[in-house]
Amino acid sequence: MKFMRNKARSIPNTAGSVNSLRELLKISSPQKSKLLLACVCVVIVNTAVIYKPIILKFVIDDLFIGQKAQTGFYSLTSIGIIYLLVSLTGSLFGYIQVNVINAAGQQMIKALRERVFQTIQLLPLHYLDKTSSGRLITRATNDISEISDMYTDVLMNLFNDIFLLTGILYAMIHLNLELALVALAVIPPMAALVTVIKNKVRRNFFTVKHIIGKINSFMAENISGMKIIQIFNAEKEKEQEFKKLNQEYFQSTMIQVRLNSFLRPASEVFQSLSVAILIWYGMGQISNHHIQIGLLYAFTTYVKQFFNPIADLSERYTSIQSALVSTERIFDLLNRKDILEDLDSGIPMDEIKGDIEFKNVWFSYDNENWILKDVSFKISPGQSVAFVGETGSGKTTIISLISGFYKIQKGEILIDGFNLNHLNLRDLRKNISVVLQDVFLFSGTIKSNITLGNPIDERTLSEAIQYSCCDSVIDSFPNGMEEPVMERGATLSAGQRQLISFARAIAHNPRIFILDEATANIDTNTEKLIQKAIENTVKNRTTLIIAHRLSTIKNADNIIVLKNGTIIEMGNHSKLLQNNGYYAELVSENSLTNKVS
Numbered sequence: 001m002k003f004m005r006n007k008a009r010s011i012p013n014t015a016g017s018v019n020s021l022r023e024l025l026k027i028s029s030p031q032k033s034k035l036l037l038a039c040v041c042v043v044i045v046n047t048a049v050i051y052k053p054i055i056l057k058f059v060i061d062d063l064f065i066g067q068k069a070q071t072g073f074y075s076l077t078s079i080g081i082i083y084l085l086v087s088l089t090g091s092l093f094g095y096i097q098v099n100v101i102n103a104a105g106q107q108m109i110k111a112l113r114e115r116v117f118q119t120i121q122l123l124p125l126h127y128l129d130k131t132s133s134g135r136l137i138t139r140a141t142n143d144i145s146e147i148s149d150m151y152t153d154v155l156m157n158l159f160n161d162i163f164l165l166t167g168i169l170y171a172m173i174h175l176n177l178e179l180a181l182v183a184l185a186v187i188p189p190m191a192a193l194v195t196v197i198k199n200k201v202r203r204n205f206f207t208v209k210h211i212i213g214k215i216n217s218f219m220a221e222n223i224s225g226m227k228i229i230q231i232f233n234a235e236k237e238k239e240q241e242f243k244k245l246n247q248e249y250f251q252s253t254m255i256q257v258r259l260n261s262f263l264r265p266a267s268e269v270f271q272s273l274s275v276a277i278l279i280w281y282g283m284g285q286i287s288n289h290h291i292q293i294g295l296l297y298a299f300t301t302y303v304k305q306f307f308n309p310i311a312d313l314s315e316r317y318t319s320i321q322s323a324l325v326s327t328e329r330i331f332d333l334l335n336r337k338d339i340l341e342d343l344d345s346g347i348p349m350d351e352i353k354g355d356i357e358f359k360n361v362w363f364s365y366d367n368e369n370w371i372l373k374d375v376s377f378k379i380s381p382g383q384s385v386a387f388v389g390e391t392g393s394g395k396t397t398i399i400s401l402i403s404g405f406y407k408i409q410k411g412e413i414l415i416d417g418f419n420l421n422h423l424n425l426r427d428l429r430k431n432i433s434v435v436l437q438d439v440f441l442f443s444g445t446i447k448s449n450i451t452l453g454n455p456i457d458e459r460t461l462s463e464a465i466q467y468s469c470c471d472s473v474i475d476s477f478p479n480g481m482e483e484p485v486m487e488r489g490a491t492l493s494a495g496q497r498q499l500i501s502f503a504r505a506i507a508h509n510p511r512i513f514i515l516d517e518a519t520a521n522i523d524t525n526t527e528k529l530i531q532k533a534i535e536n537t538v539k540n541r542t543t544l545i546i547a548h549r550l551s552t553i554k555n556a557d558n559i560i561v562l563k564n565g566t567i568i569e570m571g572n573h574s575k576l577l578q579n580n581g582y583y584a585e586l587v588s589e590n591s592l593t594n595k596v597s
């Protein structure tokens, strides 16, 4: 059933493209006036193009063959001037059209890129857990640039071409219906050919884009994991994996190249065929004095002009299909409003006290396997609680639930007595700070990593630095707070990163502080600093610590011991030792790191 659903979503269909194009037009609506101006330009440019053969026909048939008196308006000079003016007007409006359409296209792409980024920021963790970063990166980069190309290069030309085709068609029918039908006799077989190729091109583009997503994911993952690859000499294996992906990509693009390279020559064959039929039929008509040579000349010019946009269209056909597929993929993401985080509705809470209660909470990530089973506990404001338990017992899951990252299936989580599901998530998260084991730093400066762009005054900032014992780290850098930080804080030590993240947590002055204590070995001096930072941070705050060090656990007001998603013991250090249960066993086995005690 699951398979069927996925498959149904991935099969490309025309309705999908039409809807996506409609969405694209909606995004373009602020650019309405520019688009309108561009359309006016298209009309003027193409009228000029269509008029030029009519002027030449007049010169050949009326002035030279018909021997019409070449005086006044009909003199060669005035007709030459008119021809020049028509050409110049066409060129001038062509210039305006290109500028206006490009400006409108770039504005639209800018808006679209912003919307994609905003949407990515609101994707819930349960979606991100199952989505590769490469897929999302491909949406924000490759797919957008394909639409940009289509918009600035293809779309206006498309409008241009369609207008030109209609104009030429009208001019041909108006001049001589019979000759027009002869000239266009090749259109039905040509349309049949294009229809056959169309679906192949679309299907293949879905494959191509899917593989680009896989390549981007692979690249992103390998670049971040390069240290491990190099240490374990896994370069060859990774290279093989990459070669396989690259080969897949190569094969699908080759199909595209073949289809693409077939379309232009095919349309040129049809063009030559049409000219040949026209000359064969037209010469007969001239010999029978049914038409004059100027008309045949105008028609051969029109046929060439008629097939040029068709040839261009067929060449652009693959780009159009590619961009349509990209548009569909982007709107597939943008329209997932049902899953996006709703940060702004719910009960507003400017300041929370920090009272947390789990009431018979059951939780599963996949709606099948229970990770938390009937978990209940209460933490009063300002209390510190340490979570202890073997790996996979559900400690991290509990803190993710308190931050509102996942929804529980059964039971209730209450914050200050309010059900977390009904709270304003933005307000809740404003009151929570976390320090994770694996500290995440962004490229920027130490200061920007502490403030994360939030308006934090200098006094709060310097207090945060002092309480987090981060001052010694900052003083050790020549640029102090403005010291550049590389992506993921790659140039800083684990201890330095930890201290910066404590400063970040304190600077945001949370009511609830969550700490996933690092298990990494840090030198004794930094260890002491971190211990001090923890002591300073937990003061007057509700604190939840996933604790690994006995020293931290001992200081906690309450210790919650978990096993397989169930609370098996609860109490302070001495009470749990007295119980002589699982916790006492962990302590006696020295499973908890006994550092800085």
Ligand SMILES: Nc1ncnc2c1ncn2[C@@H]1O[C@H](COP(=O)(O)OP(=O)(O)OP(=O)(O)O)[C@@H](O)[C@H]1O
Residues within 6 Å of the ligand: 129, 365, 366, 371, 389, 390, 391, 392, 393, 394, 395, 396, 397, 398
């Ligand atoms: N995003 C996720 N999607 C699906 N399952 C998950 C996810 N995160 C954790 N799990 C599963 O939930 C269970 C509990 O994981 P959790 O991270 O809460 O354990 P933990 O007690 O914090 O472990 P550790 O001490 O190793 O960090 C594990 O079996 C894990 O495989």
